[in-house]
Amino acid sequence: MESRLHKKAPKPRTRIQKKNTETILDAALEVFAQHGFRGATLDQIAKAAGLSKPNLLYYFPSKVAIHRALMDVLLKTWLDPLREMDANGDPVEEIVAYALRKLEMSREMPRESRLFANEIVQGAPNIYDKIEGELKDLVDEKARVISGWIAQSSIADIDPYHLIFSIWATTQHYADFDVQIRGILRPEEDTHFDTARVFLDQLYRRILTPLN
Incomplete structure (x- = not known):
């Protein structure tokens, strides 16, 4: 069994990944503030962020995950x-x-x-x-x-x-x-x-x- 000490640390996010994460969270802030958690959709957030829905899901697996991060x-x-x-x-x-x-x-x-x-x-x-x-x-x-x-x-x-x-x-x-x-x-x-x-x-x- 691999020792915890030898496990690889997660790779640091690239500049583009950081930028896209910030863009998604800013777009989600606008959508959630306007529609509330229940009324907001991933499609709305992706559109506001200027990203495709699959691209958005690469960074956050769900609407809940985006909301919790915010x-x-x-x-x-x-x-x-x-x-x-x-x-x-x-x-x-x-x-x-x-x-x-x-x-x-x-x-x-x-x-x-x-x-x-x-x-x-x-x-x-x-x-x-x-x-x-x-x-x-x-x-x-x-x-x-x-x-x-x-x-x-x-x-x-x-x-x-x-x-x-x-x-x-x-x-x-x-x-x-x-x-x-x-x-x-x-x-x-x-x-x-x-x-x-x-x-x-x-x-x-x-x-x-x-x-x-």
Whole structure:
């Protein structure tokens, strides 16, 4: 029996393979964000990527495999701003900065936000293990940090979990309900994000500042 030590490592992907993989994932992001996981098809993704379906299946064996690859990348990107919350920083500034980073992601990455929202609305069939694992672990960790700040009277006494949930709701709304917001405000390009930034900065500072 061949020793594990002598098994050949998988060959590194070529430049063309990397490029095609990125092209497929970008095309899939557009299709999934528009149609959701259930409504999207491999034919739609292949067409958007400018590849034949057999060529697409060379890189990913199924629609599920494409979606999981996208969600793996997206979850890491989505969690990075929360990871940046520094337990040794100024509590109010750290939480407000997190909220504003999330708002900026809605501005810069609306398709990704809608993809994530679609997955959650459908019961998170492809990432529920990560919600119960990686996501829960990180939220628990940051909730403990926030609880510590509350215990030190550095911020107002507020439920740390619902604080985090409210930040998700008030920031991702600008991507997930983009059509509704634009229909009401009729902004010039993305100027409503600038006013939203001012509003959310004021909102969270007032919520977090301890009462004298």
